[in-house]
Amino acid sequence: MPATITRVSATQADGNAIATNGHYKAGVTITIEVEFSESVTVEPGSGTPTLALETGDTDQVATYVSGSGTDILKFQYTIQEGDDTSALDYASESALSLNGRIIQSGGEDAILTLPTVGTENSIAGSNTIVVDTEAPTFDIDPDGVAMGETARPEPGASVGLAEFEYLLEDALKTDNYTDSNDLVLTTPSQKDGDLFPIGTTTLEYTLTDRAGNSATDVILITVYDRESPTIVVPNTFTIFLGEDGTRRTHAGFRRRRARHS
Numbered sequence: 001m002p003a004t005i006t007r008v009s010a011t012q013a014d015g016n017a018i019a020t021n022g023h024y025k026a027g028v029t030i031t032i033e034v035e036f037s038e039s040v041t042v043e044p045g046s047g048t049p050t051l052a053l054e055t056g057d058t059d060q061v062a063t064y065v066s067g068s069g070t071d072i073l074k075f076q077y078t079i080q081e082g083d084d085t086s087a088l089d090y091a092s093e094s095a096l097s098l099n100g101r102i103i104q105s106g107g108e109d110a111i112l113t114l115p116t117v118g119t120e121n122s123i124a125g126s127n128t129i130v131v132d133t134e135a136p137t138f139d140i141d142p143d144g145v146a147m148g149e150t151a152r153p154e155p156g157a158s159v160g161l162a163e164f165e166y167l168l169e170d171a172l173k174t175d176n177y178t179d180s181n182d183l184v185l186t187t188p189s190q191k192d193g194d195l196f197p198i199g200t201t202t203l204e205y206t207l208t209d210r211a212g213n214s215a216t217d218v219i220l221i222t223v224y225d226r227e228s229p230t231i232v233v234p235n236t237f238t239i240f241l242g243e244d245g246t247r248r249t250h251a252g253f254r255r256r257r258a259r260h261s
Contacts, residue, residue: 003071003105005096005114007035008051009126010088018127023177023210024079026133030088032062032075032123034096034114040105042068047099051075052091054117055131056084059091064101073103081133086177088129089117132211136175136183139217178209198225 010018012031024030032051042049042064049064060083062075090096096112103110115121123129173180186206201221208214 003110025211043102045101052095089124
């Protein structure tokens with residue numbers, strides 16, 4: 001009786017064990033194992049067997065890498081930008097292509113029909129692998145009314161970052177596969193209570209989804225110098241002429257505030 005395919009599963013991502021319900025981004029290499037009912041041999045030839053995968057608008061393939069002489073053949077697929085699926089699986093029951101090679105067992109060609117897509121012994125039935133190459137989106141509105149009030153403090157004023165927390169709560173945070181509560185927000189290095197110098201300070205926030213895709217938004221905090229400079233000028237200026245002809249002067253000063261032009 002010829003060898004048959006009994007199970008297909010994804011076992012590694014970049015050499016590490018696949019996580020249950022794992023999320024993976026572009027550049028990660030997934031190892032897929034095709035298990036046969038007995039040991040098989042991939043006979044020499046010019047082509048390389050492939051496994052067609054369902055990966056969104058553009059389907060990709062996993063390429064055979066090792067396993068001849070055992071009951072498990074290993075294929076690898078590197079996630080490309082634009083790939084997208086909530087449950088990685090092969091494209092159909094006939095997705096395994098020999099491309100000029102022969103897979104045999106005991107001199108008989110193996111039967112290459114895969115388990116039905118989405119069933120227990122398929123990739124999706126063995127692991128829930130989310131392929132996600134899209135960054136989350138969020139928007140911190142720097143033009144909000146309250147933002148305008150706190151973004152322009154008096155020089156030297158202590159403006160706490162806590163005053164901007166409402167902006168993050170109200171920000172529209174969305175992702176195609178990660179719940180908004182599971183998105184990780186990285187906040188600026190400034191601490192609550194830090195002073196902002198005169199000029200513009202950039203506060204950078206980064207939002208990361210479970211696959212590791214990230215998006216960045218910023219708040220620009222501008223502190224204007226609205227305090228006029230001060231100068232000291234004589235209020236009175238008196239010249240005393242001594243009997244010997246010498247002169248002494250005396251100036252009475254008072255502090256005045258210059259006007260902005």
